[in-house]
Amino acid sequence: MTPDRFARQRVLPELGEEGQRRLGEGTALVAGCGALGTHGAELLLRAGLARLVLVDRDLVEETNLHRVALFTPGDLGRPKALAAADALRRIAPAAEVVPHVAHLGPELAEELVRGVDVVLDGLDNLETRYVLNDVCVKEGVPWVYTAVLGTSGMTMPILPGRGPCLRCLFPDPPPPGAIPTCAEAGILGPVPAALAALAAASAIAILAGSPDLVPGRLLHLDLWRGRAEATDVLRAPGCPACGERRFDFLAPAPSAAALCGDAVQVLPRTRGALDLAALGRRLAPLGTVRLRSGVLVAELEGVELTVFPDGRALVKGVSSPDQAQALYDRYVAR
Ligand SMILES: [Zn+2]
Structure with missing residues (x-):
């Protein structure tokens, strides 16, 4: 010392x-x-x-x-x-x-x-x-x-x-x-x-x-x-x-998994319906947001985030499941 x-x-x-x-x-x-x-x-x-x-x-x-x-x-x-x-x-x-x-x-x-x-x-x-x-x-x-x-x-x-x-x-x-x-x-x-x-x-x-x-x-x-x-x-x-x-x-985390093509699916850890209209209003100032057929599609930071009412999301344009999870946590899961 x-x-x-x-x-x-x-x-x-x-x-x-x-x-x-x-x-x-x-x-x-x-x-x-x-x-x-x-x-x-x-x-x-x-x-x-x-x-x-x-x-x-x-x-x-x-x-x-x-x-x-x-x-x-x-x-x-x-x-x-x-x-x-x-x-x-x-x-x-x-x-x-x-x-x-x-x-x-x-x-x-x-x-x-x-x-x-x-x-x-x-x-x-x-x-x-x-x-x-x-x-x-x-x-x-x-x-x-x-x-x-x-x-x-x-x-x-x-x-x-x-x-x-x-x-x-x-x-x-x-x-x-x-x-x-x-x-x-x-x-x-x-x-x-x-x-x-x-x-x-x-x-x-x-x-x-x-x-x-x-x-x-x-x-x-x-x-x-x-x-x-x-x-x-x-x-x-x-x-x-x-x-x-x-x-x-500590249960095995239902989290991000790569799907076919370039999409990664991220599952929410907590169950419950998501207010997509409210989420859309929060994300609107940060990128392009569309709500159609009960699904929210947001383009943020060069990636496309498709969010379903059950909290599930598909993330396109990321290089890894970890990156998809990070984007999900930042914009959806907080
Ligand atoms: Zn306690």
Whole structure:
């Protein structure tokens, strides 16, 4: 350890020598390398974390640059996990940084979560958050839930066995298309930076074994209007995940599969009718949208997305099922 790098943290009574020592032995997983993930990863590594595992399936895009940490215009088109890892190694050469360019499905999530002390949520979709919650509750690994949209966001530390989990707070994900995505609703740059800082503080408290952390304290922040609210979420007695230990989101995922020709079919994980007219109105500003014969056809980012009322979609013009799944998650499944 560099002698003086962590001096200002060691003098904090909340951390001290012991807390800093634990941080220096800790491993964290940052799930998603967008704005939340890059800010959170940088804060954890600067705090003295020993090992950081990163996972993200996307490439750095121009539209990310207003809100992320770590990336520069020279990173455009590179896998986010690799670009983030390069920048993080320059910041903390003594730490081990392990990037994965992959979709965080149930199988990979179980593999990655098993080896870490805490998980930071930097995800851009709800489906994967429920997968992550199931895995963390199952394995007893703490994670910090964080979500941002528009000018506000919320975060809550989840300590399995000691407090509520994501499904105690929101028992089920909303139906596909019910919540707008960042692409539709927009996102104020400082919002993920602020929420990632709160989440990183929770993760540092978890890694240091601090007794001060309150499991299940949900902080909600609106940066534009200067509003902050804290709510103590209780464990739900009938929670399927942390109560009944039924891990619905770890079932083999009905997800993206290549069909004949150049189409990929993506199936929704949650059953329920989709309001195609509402989805069409949300997508209209982003591309060309037609509703015909009860099916919505949208042309976005050079691909054609055909969405059926049951939430199923056919994606044409993509190079892989993973890319189709990413587009589906971005525009339909949030
Ligand atoms: Zn629960």
